[in-house]
Amino acid sequence: MLDRKDFSLYASAITKWIADYFQQLEQLPVKSAVKPGEIYQQIPAHIPAEGEPIPDMLKDLSDIILPGITHWQHPNFHAYFPANSSVESVYAEMLTAALGVQGMIWETSPAAAELEERMMEWLRDAMGLPSNWEGVIQDTASSATLVALLTAREKATDFQSNETGTPGHLRVYCSTQTHSSIEKGVKIAGIGRRNLIKIPVDEQLAMQAEALEAQIRADLQAGLQPCCVVSAIGTTGTLAVDPIKEISRICQEYDIWHHVDAAYAGSALLLPEYQWMGEGIAQADSFVFNPHKWLFTNFDCTAYYVKDPGILVRTLDILPEYLRTATRGQVNDYRDWGIPLGRRFRALKLWFVMRSYGLNGMQEKLRHHIQLNRAFAEGVEQHADFELLMPPFLNATCFRYAPQGLPPQYLDELNESLLQRVNSSGEAYLTHTKIGNTYTLRMVIGQTYVEERHVKKTWALLQGLAEQCKKGAHT
Numbered sequence: 001m002l003d004r005k006d007f008s009l010y011a012s013a014i015t016k017w018i019a020d021y022f023q024q025l026e027q028l029p030v031k032s033a034v035k036p037g038e039i040y041q042q043i044p045a046h047i048p049a050e051g052e053p054i055p056d057m058l059k060d061l062s063d064i065i066l067p068g069i070t071h072w073q074h075p076n077f078h079a080y081f082p083a084n085s086s087v088e089s090v091y092a093e094m095l096t097a098a099l100g101v102q103g104m105i106w107e108t109s110p111a112a113a114e115l116e117e118r119m120m121e122w123l124r125d126a127m128g129l130p131s132n133w134e135g136v137i138q139d140t141a142s143s144a145t146l147v148a149l150l151t152a153r154e155k156a157t158d159f160q161s162n163e164t165g166t167p168g169h170l171r172v173y174c175s176t177q178t179h180s181s182i183e184k185g186v187k188i189a190g191i192g193r194r195n196l197i198k199i200p201v202d203e204q205l206a207m208q209a210e211a212l213e214a215q216i217r218a219d220l221q222a223g224l225q226p227c228c229v230v231s232a233i234g235t236t237g238t239l240a241v242d243p244i245k246e247i248s249r250i251c252q253e254y255d256i257w258h259h260v261d262a263a264y265a266g267s268a269l270l271l272p273e274y275q276w277m278g279e280g281i282a283q284a285d286s287f288v289f290n291p292h293k294w295l296f297t298n299f300d301c302t303a304y305y306v307k308d309p310g311i312l313v314r315t316l317d318i319l320p321e322y323l324r325t326a327t328r329g330q331v332n333d334y335r336d337w338g339i340p341l342g343r344r345f346r347a348l349k350l351w352f353v354m355r356s357y358g359l360n361g362m363q364e365k366l367r368h369h370i371q372l373n374r375a376f377a378e379g380v381e382q383h384a385d386f387e388l389l390m391p392p393f394l395n396a397t398c399f400r401y402a403p404q405g406l407p408p409q410y411l412d413e414l415n416e417s418l419l420q421r422v423n424s425s426g427e428a429y430l431t432h433t434k435i436g437n438t439y440t441l442r443m444v445i446g447q448t449y450v451e452e453r454h455v456k457k458t459w460a461l462l463q464g465l466a467e468q469c470k471k472g473a474h475t
């Protein structure tokens, strides 16, 4: 058991552990290969009766825990969307832990609240979001979307759902491609999954605005109450961009809350050449994106913006006696801007990352990833036995192995086995999606320190293992 004054005893051993980890990261298997229960079995069943020394824990960290880690910061991590980090973010996270702030209200750490306000402004302005919007850091996009749904619900019911419960006739709309967090939010908000209507998409897998409007009209006819549309800038499967401007127009016409989910692709709004994705966003009501995905800031850190913070606060505020403060009303008490009362000091890592990179540095990295993806997609396109299933967009490519002469009905299975071989090789990690019914491989190039050589390595691996799979399919 250590005392505060003992901090420096092992601090350098810990930072050395981290530095060594960063050094050897590329040699480690990207995806952990442990079997279910393998780690659990190695952890004693009870709290040790007597305290143990820190060096023992560091040893077990290396021996027991590390094999069970999937290395999200490995440059050949191309799965899901990245949850990337950076040296600066790790520094700040260490300091955040040292300060140990619980920033539920302004008075519990004015600096945490005010730095957060500034960081949200920095991002808002650099991304071309309306300058009168206000932002708050949340733990995840899922929470932020839940908050948007709750706010929409209160607005639609004149703040009566908070009093008497949610009526059963509210309707929420998203596309068939939208993230599962919308459905989860609708369930938690008491709106009910059956009241979430999934609008069909076009060939680019973007929401069809006419179909949305037709559905809203039909619902109104049927005596239902449209409450919220959740559109997407960058769907999870294929990075499709819904027509934000047209959806905003419809929402304004029918007085419906418009929440924009840009959890992943939102980072690209920092690039002027991608700000077209947000066209019409000024007419939306709320917007979420995750710096913890593609902005070099380690999980968790979600930026949530609203046009009218008054409605948000009215939806969520609570004021027990112990939280009454003299400064209420003059400052932002962020506990009223999200679900949990307690809040980490997440603004610090954004501050470190944005200051150390500068806007130019962040833009350079994003563009570099986009460029690497273009080169990867070109390779796929030019290869006789591979094909693109969507045009590459931002830093993601949807593709599959389709060797000439093999009947199409074998392709799903072939690609599934290719993916499995790639991932169990430990050399790279990719995941899949379905486009229609087609099994689709997804390559995402967004790890902070990824370079051309890493992408080339993954591409060579894919080609080599694909050959093996083809031979397997023939025998």
Ligand SMILES: *Cc1c(COP(=O)(O)O)cnc(C)c1O
Residues within 6 Å of the ligand: 081, 139, 140, 141, 142, 143, 179, 181, 232, 234, 235, 236, 261, 262, 263, 264, 290, 302
């Ligand atoms: C990742 C993602 C989410 C969920 O993000 P969390 O922060 O993990 O809740 C929601 N929407 C989209 C489009 C995403 O890509």
